Amino acid sequence: AQKITQTQPGMFVQEKEAVTLDCTYDTSDPSYGLFWYKQPSSGEMIFLIYQGSYDQQNATEGRYSLNFQKARKSANLVISASQLGDSAMYFCAMRESDSWGKLQFGAGTQVVVTP
Amino acid sequence: NAGVTQTPKFRVLKTGQSMTLLCAQDMNHEYMYWYRQDPGMGLRLIHYSVGEGTTAKGEVPDGYNVSRLKKQNFLLGLESAAPSQTSVYFCASRETANYGYTFGSGTRLTVV
Numbered sequence: 001a002q003k004i005t006q007t008q009p010g011m012f013v014q015e016k017e018a019v020t021l022d023c024t025y026d027t028s029d030p031s032y033g034l035f036w037y038k039q040p041s042s043g044e045m046i047f048l049i050y051q052g053s054y055d056q057q058n059a060t061e062g063r064y065s066l067n068f069q070k071a072r073k074s075a076n077l078v079i080s081a082s083q084l085g086d087s088a089m090y091f092c093a094m095r096e097s098d099s100w101g102k103l104q105f106g107a108g109t110q111v112v113v114t115p
Numbered sequence: 116n117a118g119v120t121q122t123p124k125f126r127v128l129k130t131g132q133s134m135t136l137l138c139a140q141d142m143n144h145e146y147m148y149w150y151r152q153d154p155g156m157g158l159r160l161i162h163y164s165v166g167e168g169t170t171a172k173g174e175v176p177d178g179y180n181v182s183r184l185k186k187q188n189f190l191l192g193l194e195s196a197a198p199s200q201t202s203v204y205f206c207a208s209r210e211t212a213n214y215g216y217t218f219g220s221g222t223r224l225t226v227v
Contacts, residue, residue, distance in 0.1 A: 004157075035216075045205065045218040091157055100165050101146045101209050102173065103216065105157035 003027065004092055006106035013082050013113050020067070021077040021109045023092030031097035034075040036066065039089040039108070048090075051075060079111075087113045117141050121206050121219035128196045128226045136191040136222050138206030144217070146209040147189040149173075149181065151202040152221075158205060164189055196226045 005024045013019040025034065036048040051059045051066045059066040067076040079086055092106040119140045128134055138147065145166050150158040160173030162181040170181045178200060180192045189208075193200060206219040 006157075009155075043203065043221050043223075045207075047215060050215075093158075100163065100171070101211075101216075102148065102160055102163060103150075103158070103207075105150075105159070107155055107157045 003104045004094055004106035006092055006109050008109045010110040013111060015084060015113055015115050016081055018078060018080045019082055019111065021090050021111070023075045023077065023106060025073050025075060025094050027094065027096055029096040029098065033095045034066070035093040035103065036077045037091045037093065039091065049077065082113045084113050084115065087111060119206055119208055119217050119219040121222050123222060124220065125223050128224065130196060130198060130226060132196050133192070133194050134196065136204055138189040138191070138219055140187055140208040140217065142208065142210065142217065143186070144208035144210050146211060147183065148207045149189065149191045150205045150207065151175065152205060153202050161191065198226045200224065201226045
């Protein structure tokens, strides 16, 4: 069963605007971690942000923030002030506590930033 | 530079041929993983290893074998390549006490 769902296959955003990428997850494990990765056209996987299930505050890293709504099992990525270099594929991933560190990925969202 | 190195970066195989993908890390990480990435499906786990000499199956292990004879190397083998194995393969490693992962740059494999 799909544990990570990203419902937006692709989206356009204008430069300097904010964009929210949706991610919902499914787990019965009380201890888990949520990750967002960026994959530009060059192909490498770039870590953006991490949220632990017990973290009290939403994670932030520069222009990236994670809107963590635990009861709704939602972990949306917000990119503020989009830049042309933000054009990429974005993946949400989850690690459960008893999984030997295995990451489960969503299908990804392709973001295109336009001038 | 410390990190995860994958070789080769590109390869074209004929159906039925065999090959081995090498993943090497110099960070003394215990955990290593092989993923494949296909359009519209994200990354899916093939096999993983939680230490030297140990391996386990992931979500999509059929058609692949792995070995971890040395802690720094994790090999992914295709004994008889099939067109369905055309994909981009990523290796990743992780230190047990850290939540972060280090990914290799990927291997683009085409089976014709």
